Each structure stands twice: as C-alpha cells, then as structure tokens.
Amino acid sequence: MKAIVVSEPGESSRLEIQELPSPAVGPGEVRVRVGAAGLNRADLLQRLGQYPPPPGTSPDILGLEIAGTVLVSNDPSGRIREGDRVMALLPGEGYAQEAAVSAVLCMPVPEKLRVEEAAAIPEVFLTAYDALFRQIDLRLGETLLIHAAGSGVGTAALQLAKVSGVRTIGTSRHPEKLRRASGLGLDEAIVPSGSDLVETVRKLTQGRGVDAVLDLVGTAYWPENLEMLRALGRIIVVGLVSGRKTELDLGILLRKRLRVYGTALRSRSLTEKAALIREFSDRVVPLFASGAIRPVVDRVFPWTEAEEAHRYLGSNDSFGKVVLKVE
Numbered sequence: 001m002k003a004i005v006v007s008e009p010g011e012s013s014r015l016e017i018q019e020l021p022s023p024a025v026g027p028g029e030v031r032v033r034v035g036a037a038g039l040n041r042a043d044l045l046q047r048l049g050q051y052p053p054p055p056g057t058s059p060d061i062l063g064l065e066i067a068g069t070v071l072v073s074n075d076p077s078g079r080i081r082e083g084d085r086v087m088a089l090l091p092g093e094g095y096a097q098e099a100a101v102s103a104v105l106c107m108p109v110p111e112k113l114r115v116e117e118a119a120a121i122p123e124v125f126l127t128a129y130d131a132l133f134r135q136i137d138l139r140l141g142e143t144l145l146i147h148a149a150g151s152g153v154g155t156a157a158l159q160l161a162k163v164s165g166v167r168t169i170g171t172s173r174h175p176e177k178l179r180r181a182s183g184l185g186l187d188e189a190i191v192p193s194g195s196d197l198v199e200t201v202r203k204l205t206q207g208r209g210v211d212a213v214l215d216l217v218g219t220a221y222w223p224e225n226l227e228m229l230r231a232l233g234r235i236i237v238v239g240l241v242s243g244r245k246t247e248l249d250l251g252i253l254l255r256k257r258l259r260v261y262g263t264a265l266r267s268r269s270l271t272e273k274a275a276l277i278r279e280f281s282d283r284v285v286p287l288f289a290s291g292a293i294r295p296v297v298d299r300v301f302p303w304t305e306a307e308e309a310h311r312y313l314g315s316n317d318s319f320g321k322v323v324l325k326v327e
Contacts, residue, residue, distance in 0.1 A: 004061065020096070025074055026100070028075065029074050029100050030100070032068045034096060035066075038063075038152075039323065057093060065119060066099055087106070087118040089122040091266060116323045118295070126265060133164075135263060138212055143211050148171070153214075156296075157214050158186050160284070169188040201228045215238065229258055297323055303326045
C-alpha cells in the first residue's frame with residue numbers, strides 16, 4: 001500500500017507518499033481500505049514533532065479519523081464484517097490506503113453519506129458529544145457559548161446542542177464563518193472585541209450569563225469566560241491554539257462555584273473510547289441518517305495535495321472540516 005509519511009519533523013513540505021507494507025490485522029481488529037481521512041490540528045502539531053502519538057503508533061504517519069470499506073475483519077463479535085462501510089477513530093496512521101483499527105472504534109456509515117463526509121465525523125463529533133453531554137452534562141433549555149464556532153468541533157457542537165434544545169452563542173474573528181454557522185442553527189453570533197464580549201453576552205442573557213462555555217481556543221478569552229458564566233456554570237477546555245498558560249482569579253471560581261473541565265480524546269484507553277463510540281453510535285449516528293445533523297466539509301483535497309491541505313488548515317480560513325481523498 002501507499003501512505004503519506006512525514007519524512008522528518010517540519011513544514012508541510014515534509015509530507016511525501018511512500019510505499020509501505022499493508023498493516024497487520026491483530027485479534028479484534030479490522031483492516032480498512034481508506035477512502036478518505038479527516039485532517040485535524042493534532043496532525044499539524046505531530047508533523048512538527050510537537051505531539052507524539054500514543055505508544056505503538058507510528059509518529060511518521062498522521063491521521064486520527066478515516067472512512068472506507070472493511071477488507072479483513074477479525075471482529076469476534078461479528079458486528080463489523082468484510083465489505084462494511086465504516087468510519088473510525090484512530091490513534092494515528094490514517095493517511096494511508098489501508099489502516100488497521102480496533103473493531104470497537106468503528107461505526108457504520110449512514111447510507112446517504114459520501115465517504116468524504118463520513119471521514120469528517122469521528123474526531124470532531126465524538127469530541128463535541130463527549131465534552132457537552134458526558135462531561136459538562138449540557139441540558140435542555142440551557143445556553144452554551146462556543147468559542148471558534150466555525151471550527152470542526154465548533155460546527156459539530158452547535159448542531160448537537162441545537163438538536164438537544166440548547167441555545168447557542170458562538171464567537172469567531174471571521175464574520176463570514178459566523179454567517180455560515182447561523183445556517184447550521186447558531187442562535188447568536190459575536191465577533192469578539194475586548195471587554196465588549198462580556199457586555200454583549202450579558203445583554204444576550206438578560207444579565208444572567210451563560211450556563212456553559214466550550215472553549216476551543218485556550219487562553220485568549222479566559223478572564224472573559226469566567227465573567228460570562230452564571231453561578232454554578234461550567235467551562236470545558238478542548239483546544240489550546242491561542243496558548244496554554246494564563247493567570248487565574250481563584251476568587252471568581254469560589255464566588256460563583258464554577259466547575260472547570262479539561263478533555264482530550266486521543267490519550268484515552270481503548271476501553272474508554274469503545275464506551276464512547278457505543279453510546280455515540282446508538283444516540284448520534286441515527287441523526288446523520290435522518291439528516292437532523294450533518295458533517296460540515298469545507299474542502300476535499302486529493303491526497304497527493306496533502307502539503308497544500310495542511311497549509312490550508314493552518315491558515316484558519318476553513319469552516320468545518322478539511323478532508324483528504326485517498327486514492
């Protein structure tokens with residue numbers, strides 16, 4: 001098979017297609033003929049040598065999510081069979097014509113979805129679902145603020161929130177992204193501008209504040225986040241693109257009795273991921289089949305243009321997901 005390999009850590013020009021042996025299929029695993037692979041910011045960091053993959057996963061082959069057709073199945077449960085169309089969450093090695101993955105990390109692809117759309121689902125929708133409903137326990141009638149609402153996780157989160165009866169407020173520095181997010185159901189859009197962010201949110205919530213914040217950017221709005229949360233509010237940090245270190249006023253945590261969460265999906269155990277995927281398959285995958293929610297694909301690049309795809313994702317111009325079509 002062929003795979004996209006990081007020849008050495010560095011810029012996107014270090015990506016090259018090489019001939020490699022097909023991956024071995026161990027007990028409980030399947031081998032998938034990859035049709036498409038989703039791009040994630042973790043890929044950019046790993047390419048630079050700044051985000052090592054879990055043990056046993058090659059640091060030279062990127063890719064955390066794929067969609068394709070099962071070639072070989074060693075699934076003892078019989079749930080995943082040869083010929084099935086699946087989308088899967090991987091610890092890495094998804095930028096390849098074939099990938100070996102644990103069967104418990106595979107989900108069926110709804111019939112109406114193209115392979116490029118299916119590849120845009122696993123990482124961002126699982127991250128958003130887990131953060132919002134399994135961790136901060138988002139509920140009907142609450143108000144959620146999403147930073148970077150036009151990102152992959154952002155567009156997934158706002159759709160999941162909307163179908164759950166949650167009011168959404170989204171931020172982005174790009175007005176066009178907010179306009180497009182409104183087409184997905186975003187209730188209120190804000191282009192952040194210093195202290196005006198807190199005042200705007202207070203006006204939108206009649207002074208009450210938001211129930212929860214999904215922070216996909218890191219330190220950029222940390223003081224504002226705490227000010228915007230109501231008493232007993234929750235914030236979950238998912239991304240760190242704006243930085244990872246900040247000052248924290250512990251007094252506001254105590255006064256408002258706030259709850260602060262952090263999350264990462266890639267480093268979790270197989271057991272944890274399998275439990276999440278079972279729940280997601282039961283509760284969320286049918287929503288793709290019905291059309292209630294949809295993967296948001298900004299651009300699809302041929303995998304021969306992986307270098308350009310990485311540059312595009314790094315430019316922050318994308319809305320939703322960037323996907324590689326594997327040939």
